[in-house]
Amino acid sequence: MNDTLTSEVIGRRVEVNGERATVLFYGPVPPVAGLWLGVEWDNPERGKHDGSHEGTVYFKCSHPTGGSFIRPNKVNFGVDFLTAVENRYVLKDGPEEDGKEQIVKIANRPVETIGFDSIRKQQRDNRLRFPAGPPSPAGAFPALKVVVLSRTGITWAEALRCAADWPRLEELYLESNGLSISERPADVLQMVKLLDLSHNQLIDENQLFLIAYLPRLEQLVLCNTGISSLRFPDAGIGCKTSMFPSLKNLVVNDNRISQWSSIDELDKLRSLRSLSCRRNPLTEGSGAQTACQFVIARIGQLQTLNKCQILPEDRRGAELEYRKAFGNEWKKAGGHQDPDKNRPNEEFLAAHPRYQELCLKYGAPEDGELKTQQPCLLKNQLLALRIKYPNHLDQKVLEKQLPDSMTIQKVKGLLSRLHRVPVSDLLLSYESPKMPGREIELENDQQSLQFYSVESGDCLLVRW
Numbered sequence: 001m002n003d004t005l006t007s008e009v010i011g012r013r014v015e016v017n018g019e020r021a022t023v024l025f026y027g028p029v030p031p032v033a034g035l036w037l038g039v040e041w042d043n044p045e046r047g048k049h050d051g052s053h054e055g056t057v058y059f060k061c062s063h064p065t066g067g068s069f070i071r072p073n074k075v076n077f078g079v080d081f082l083t084a085v086e087n088r089y090v091l092k093d094g095p096e097e098d099g100k101e102q103i104v105k106i107a108n109r110p111v112e113t114i115g116f117d118s119i120r121k122q123q124r125d126n127r128l129r130f131p132a133g134p135p136s137p138a139g140a141f142p143a144l145k146v147v148v149l150s151r152t153g154i155t156w157a158e159a160l161r162c163a164a165d166w167p168r169l170e171e172l173y174l175e176s177n178g179l180s181i182s183e184r185p186a187d188v189l190q191m192v193k194l195l196d197l198s199h200n201q202l203i204d205e206n207q208l209f210l211i212a213y214l215p216r217l218e219q220l221v222l223c224n225t226g227i228s229s230l231r232f233p234d235a236g237i238g239c240k241t242s243m244f245p246s247l248k249n250l251v252v253n254d255n256r257i258s259q260w261s262s263i264d265e266l267d268k269l270r271s272l273r274s275l276s277c278r279r280n281p282l283t284e285g286s287g288a289q290t291a292c293q294f295v296i297a298r299i300g301q302l303q304t305l306n307k308c309q310i311l312p313e314d315r316r317g318a319e320l321e322y323r324k325a326f327g328n329e330w331k332k333a334g335g336h337q338d339p340d341k342n343r344p345n346e347e348f349l350a351a352h353p354r355y356q357e358l359c360l361k362y363g364a365p366e367d368g369e370l371k372t373q374q375p376c377l378l379k380n381q382l383l384a385l386r387i388k389y390p391n392h393l394d395q396k397v398l399e400k401q402l403p404d405s406m407t408i409q410k411v412k413g414l415l416s417r418l419h420r421v422p423v424s425d426l427l428l429s430y431e432s433p434k435m436p437g438r439e440i441e442l443e444n445d446q447q448s449l450q451f452y453s454v455e456s457g458d459c460l461l462v463r464w
Contacts, residue, residue, distance in 0.1 A: 005035070005072055014039065014075040019046050021068075021075075024059035029069055036069045140165040150175035150196075156182045163188035175199050181207035189214055198223035198251075205229050212243035218271075219249040228256040232268045237353045241268040249274040258282050260298065264353050267299045274304040290321075297322035298354055313440050313452065320453040323358045327365035330355060337364040363434060369455075383449060384456040385430075387415075391463050395419075402449065409445035415462055425464040432458045 005026060012023045014037075025038025041047045044063035051059035051067040061067040144166045149159065156179045163169060163185070171194040180202035189195075193216055197203055203225045211217070230252075232241035248271050257263075258281040266272060275295070277283055283291045296302060296310055296318040303310055327335075333348035342356075342364065349356070359365075382401040389395040402411065408428060416423045428442040432455065439461065442452055454460075 012077060014077055016070060016075050019043060029053055035072060037072055037075060038067060038069055040066045142167060144169060146171040148173040153177060155179050160185055160188055178202060181210045184210045191216055193217065194219040196221040197225065201226045205231065216246050217244065218246050220247060221251040223251055224254040226256060227252060229259060230262040230265050232265055235268045237349055240270040244269055246271055248272060251276040253278045255280050263295055263298045267354065272301060275302055276306050278306055293318040293321050300354060317451055317453045319358050320362060323362060323365055324369050326352055326355065327370040383454060386459045387462060388459055389462050404450040405448050407446060407448050408442045421464050427463040429461045430454055430458050431461065
């Protein structure tokens with residue numbers, strides 16, 4: 001088991017000598033050699049610590065004695081749900097002929113069975129069958145809130161007909177049915193908050209118009225449907241659409257979205273706060289990180305992208321980078337630092353609907369920002385920065401030139417050696433003359449100065 005473990009074990013439930021726990025860490029724990037599992041016990045008295053070892057925090061427990069480190073070969077991971085069902089109900093195909101007696105154990109008792117092969121065939125071919133006659137009286141299941149009809153072969157029309165019996169339905173799962181949205185819901189699904197239509201390859205962007213006016217729909221899941229674009233033609237540039245009025249969370253992973261126009265269209269959704277768009281041509285490849293920044297910059301109200309919270313400094317960095325990246329194009333289209341002369345053409349505004357808004361927010365890009373960098377020359381990558389110490393006024397203000405690609409962690413290492421202060425005690429932020437009165441924290445040690453849009457002339461603030 002030790003050789004096959006990966007980081008995916010994080011979150012798995014395990015059992016050790018009758019005690020149950022949750023895996024919260026997997027990896028080395030120096031100075032002891034080998035790999036360890038860090039677990040939090042259901043019974044906190046079983047543990048020894050809170051997830052720390054010799055001053056290093058490997059994971060966090062809700063109880064100060066709820067954690068332990070255990071070798072992987074000492075724990076029992078059990079079996080997955082499908083395997084357990086197959087083992088219990090003998091669903092695996094075997095060499096036995098239909099009609100031959102078999103001995104199986106159910107609840108530890110031997111049971112003699114005949115004809116299980118035919119039962120297995122019926123289970124594999126399981127599909128719902130809907131009567132052709134009139135539907136049952138409306139509201140037959142008045143309290144039902146969640147319905148899962150994935151992989152049942154149900155059609156959209158059949159789902160709508162059944163929905164008349166579910167007047168309070170809030171969640172509907174219709175994955176992998178090969179269905180298409182063939183008609184608009186009429187007086188049904190009006191209370192639905194979550195609709196999952198994943199893995200239905202017959203759905204296209206035009207069919208989404210048929211469900212666009214479900215009044216309470218907050219979450220729409222469209223993974224692997226083959227959708228290549230999104231559009232809301234009822235709203236113009238800079239306006240909000242009347243479609244999907246309550247939609248907060250949209251999931252379009254594993255699709256074919258390849259044009260930025262689809263991302264710009266999502267800015268028209270008045271309630272959208274969370275988007276997941278992994279494994280689309282637009283967001284894959286070597287420029288994936290830049291693409292994510294541009295998604296944030298193009299959708300102004302977004303708070304979560306691919307399940308990661310968008311912090312204020314993340315949004316600021318993304319919007320400034322986007323503003324800089326397309327600054328030359330903006331100037332060629334008629335953009336100008338003078339508001340009275342700032343008249344970019346319609347083609348540019350259609351391609352970058354939020355650009356003018358960002359110019360109002362941060363100011364128009366200056367000519368110095370738009371100069372083409374020459375990556376081969378180190379001097380073009382150096383930032384001239386002042387370094388101040390707000391909590392130590394006796395420290396002299398320093399002036400340093402640092403590469404824009406330098407990570408926050410390396411900056412802290414430099415300052416740690418300079419002042420003999422532990423890296424863990426250092427807190428960094430910066431001020432920009434372009435944003436007077438604002439201080440931007442540099443929280444992520446793995447990101448670069450460029451990521452936070454630190455520029456020459458800015459001032460680093462160092463505290464400990």
